[in-house]
Amino acid sequence: MKKIINPWKGIKGYFCFGCAPENEAGVKMEFYEDGDEVVSFWHPEPKYQGWKDTLHGGIQAVLLDEICAWAIALKLQTTGVTSKMETRYLKPVMTTDEYLVLRASVKEQRRNLVTVTASISNRAGEVCTQAVCTYFTFSKEKAREEMYFNGCFTEKEDVNPIG
Numbered sequence: 001m002k003k004i005i006n007p008w009k010g011i012k013g014y015f016c017f018g019c020a021p022e023n024e025a026g027v028k029m030e031f032y033e034d035g036d037e038v039v040s041f042w043h044p045e046p047k048y049q050g051w052k053d054t055l056h057g058g059i060q061a062v063l064l065d066e067i068c069a070w071a072i073a074l075k076l077q078t079t080g081v082t083s084k085m086e087t088r089y090l091k092p093v094m095t096t097d098e099y100l101v102l103r104a105s106v107k108e109q110r111r112n113l114v115t116v117t118a119s120i121s122n123r124a125g126e127v128c129t130q131a132v133c134t135y136f137t138f139s140k141e142k143a144r145e146e147m148y149f150n151g152c153f154t155e156k157e158d159v160n161p162i163g
């Protein structure tokens with residue numbers, strides 16, 4: 001798979017809780033393209049607990065929301081805001097797992113409303129959490145002018161992010 005280049009990296013004031021590499025309080029997600037899907041491998045830490053050794057449901061929602069935004073950025077080449085999100089917590093996600101795998105893909109586009117589905121799987125490959133997000137997407141002009149979005153691209157080489 002190919003790493004997705006962060007379209008906002010280096011932009012003054014960019015401090016996204018989900019994906020800004022410089023936000024020390026954030027979750028610093030990184031993303032890859034895998035066919036129709038956007039994928040992220042995320043290392044959980046005890047500081048993100050809800051209950052003992054269990055990843056907080058709100059943090060899970062952050063991860064899922066964020067990957068949906070990146071699926072739109074890469075696959076539809078625009079940005080938007082989350083208008084609705086439904087999250088199903090099927091199994092506990094452990095903060096003791098080495099890494100989690102998140103996947104998202106664009107499912108439907110109706111006018112500017114885009115449905116994206118996403119999931120979190122544990123190290124054993126079990127789907128623990130699923131989300132359906134509705135994004136209110138912007139025109140490319142608005143995305144460029146108001147969200148500093150000038151396109152979302154991948155690096156050239158194929159990489160194996162989990163080595």
Ligand SMILES: CC(C)(COP(=O)(O)OP(=O)(O)OC[C@H]1O[C@@H](n2cnc3c(N)ncnc32)[C@H](O)[C@@H]1OP(=O)(O)O)[C@@H](O)C(=O)NCCC(=O)NCCSC(=O)Cc1ccccc1
Pocket residue numbers: 016018065066069079080081082083084113134136
């Ligand atoms: C912009 C909008 C979502 C909607 O604008 P408004 O002026 O209120 O527009 P209006 O309500 O008039 O709707 C127009 C039409 O669309 C329809 N419709 C709308 N929604 C739905 C729906 N769910 N389902 C179905 N339909 C829906 C609606 O019925 C209407 O249809 P009509 O024309 O009557 O037939 C506004 O409520 C808002 O700003 N919310 C806060 C968003 C926010 O802050 N999110 C969190 C931050 S983002 C983040 O963190 C993630 C991120 C990470 C990284 C990077 C990027 C992002």
